[in-house]
Amino acid sequence: MTSLAVVGNPENRRVRMVAEAARDAGVELEVHAWRDVLHGGPVPGPGRLVRVDSPGEDAEVDVLLRRLGDGFSTEDGGVRAADHGEIVGLAAAHRGLAAGLARIASGGGTMLNPVGDVLTMGDKRRCHALLRESGVPVPEALPAVDGWESLRAGLRDAGWGRVFVKPAFGSSASGVLALAVSRTRVSAITSVELAADGRLFNSLRVRRYDSEAEVAAVVDRLAPDGLHVERWFPKAGLGDRVLDLRVVVIAGQPRHVVVRTSRSPLTNLHLGNARGEVAAVRAAAGPEAWRAAMRTCERVAACFPHSLHVGVDLMLGAGWRRHAVAEVNAFGDLLPRVLVDGRDTYAEEMAAIVDGRYRRWAAEAAGQAETEGQLCAI
Template identity: 35%
Template structure:
C-alpha cells in the first residue's frame, strides 16, 4: 500500500506533536502518512467538501478526531458557533484572551456541533467510517458531569458528587447538606485541570482554595479567570466567592475530595495515575506526583513509574478498574483515565477521549501512537479483498 492509498484521516492541529507522533508510528510500519485536517478549516463556510482518503481494495476509511489546538482564534470561533447554536441573548463574545477561562459552555456547544458536522460529512463522503473514538463518546467524555454520571451508573467507583454548583453561596449550602468540608469544584467542560478548584473550609471560618485559575476582580458577575501553569492559592473570601461564581456561570459541579496516596521517598508528595486504555485493556501507565492537589504533568509535576509505588494487589485493582471503566465506552478504542489507586478501591477521576498525549509512557515498548498504528493495520487486514485472498 502506498502512502496515497492509506485510508486514514486525522482531524486536529496537523503540526502538533500528537499527530506527528502518529505519523511517525505509521511511517515506521511502512504505511505512509495519514491525511491531516485542521478543525479551523472545517469551520470556514467556504471550505470545499470534505474529501477523505480511500483505498482501492475495500478498506474502510478510518478517522481519528484529535484534540483541537490551543489557539485563541479557533477558541473564539467555536464560542461564537456555540453562542449561535444556543441562541444566547446579546452579541457573541469577541476578543477572548488566549489564556482566559471564559465561555466554556459555549465553546463545548460549538465544538460538539463541529464534530457532529464532520461526522455527517465524513459518512456521506466515504460511507461507513471506522472511528478510533466515535463522536458521541468523545462528547460524553468531554462533558465531565455526564461522564462521571455514566461511570457511576455502570458501578465504576468515582468520587461522591455533591451536585451542580450555581454559585459560591450554593456551594456552601451543598457542603452543609452533605456534612462535607473538602471538595473539588470542576468545570463541566474543562480539561487539563483548567479552572479546577480544590476547596477546604475550617470550622473557625477560614477557607482555602487551590486552583489553576487566576482571578481578576472580586465581583462574580464581572470577575475574569485566566489559566495559569503555577497553582494559585486563595484564602480571602471575596476572591474565592468571585472564583466560584465565575465558574458557576459556565457550569461546574462539586465532588468529594478523595485523599491521594503518599509517594514513598518524596517529601510531601502525593500521587495519582494516568492509565491509557486501548481496545478496553490497560496499556501505558504513568504516576503523577505533586505537593499541590493538582497532579497534571504540564503544571511541572513529577512523573514516575507506577511499579515503584504500587504493590501487586493495588496494580491488579487498577487494571480491573480500568477495564470496567473502558466498558462504559465500548465503541472507543483509546481512553485516558485518571485514577486514585488503592489496594481495595480504585477511584476514577476522569475519562479523557484525548488522553493519549503522555510522553515517555510505554507498554511492552509501545507508545500510544504505536497502538493506534496497529489499530490501523488491523483495520486494513479486515478489508473484503484481503479477507477473500486469505481464504482463497
C-alpha cells in the first residue's frame, strides 16, 4: 500500500480534503501538524511520500514561523502575534518556512514538492527570474526597489505608468497594489487597509487610494520585506469583467482550471469576485490560443520537475493573442467543487501517485530540464 504523510494544519479543510482523497484511493495517511513540527516534534521518516500543505490560516503557526525566521527558538518571545488580518513579517515567515521545510526534509521522506521548489514559488522575484530565464512568458519587471521614492524613480526610468506592486513573499493578494502613476496623479487599487497607526491589514473590500501620501505610506511599510514590481499586463475580459485563470498542473499535465473574474484588477475569489465559465473563455480565446496557454502551464511545471503539482496563475491578454504567467503557487491546488473526470485536484494527485504517472513524469521532466540547463536549484 502507498504510504503518504501530510504536514499541514489538521483543522484546515485542505488537510481534511487530502485525507478524504487518500482514503478513497487506498493510500495510507499520517498527519503531522505544522505547530508540532515547528516545535521540534517528529517528522515523516524514510519510505514515506511527504506532502507539505500550506501553513496559512493558523495564528499560532504564523507566530512560530516568524520566530524561526527572526532567529528565535519557537519557545522564545521576541515576536508578537499579529492582529486579525494584519500584514506583518512576510520575509521572516518565509525564512521560517525554509527552516520548517528543512526539518521536514531531514526526516528522509520523499518530498512531493521539494524544499527548493516551494521556496522558489513563494519568492515572487526568484520565481519570476526562473520563469523568464526558462523562456516562459511573464510581464516585464523593474529592478529592485526599496520604497516609494525608488519606485517612482524606477517607473520614470522605465517609462511605465501602470504596474502591479507585490510583496516578494505572500499570497492571496496580500499587500498587492494595482498602481497607476502620471505626472500629476497617483492612484492604487488594493485590498490593503491602512490603519491610523500606519499598520497594514488585509481586507475583503477592494478600495482605491488617490492620495500619494497614503500610497507612499503603504509601499514604504511593505518595502522592508521586499517588493516585486511588474508592468501592468492588460487582461482579457468577458462582459464587464476582466479575467485570469488558476490552472493546476498535476504530474506535468494541466488538469483543473478555474476562471476568476472581477470588475477590479484584483481577481482573487476571496475578494468577492466570481468564477467564470471555462467553456466561455475557451470559446472566446479560440483553440489555438487555448492550446498555447496550456502549453505554457506545462512549461511552468517543467521548471519544477520534482513537484507533483503547481498552481499557475495565467493571464490571457486583451484580444486573446497573448498570455503571461502572473505567479506560481506551491499550495495552489485548493479548488473546491472543480472536477475533471469526476476527480477534484486532491483525488487526481492521489491517482497520479498510485498509478505511477508522477514518478514517470518527474523522471522525464528532470532529465529534459537538466539537458536544457533549466533545472531549478533544489
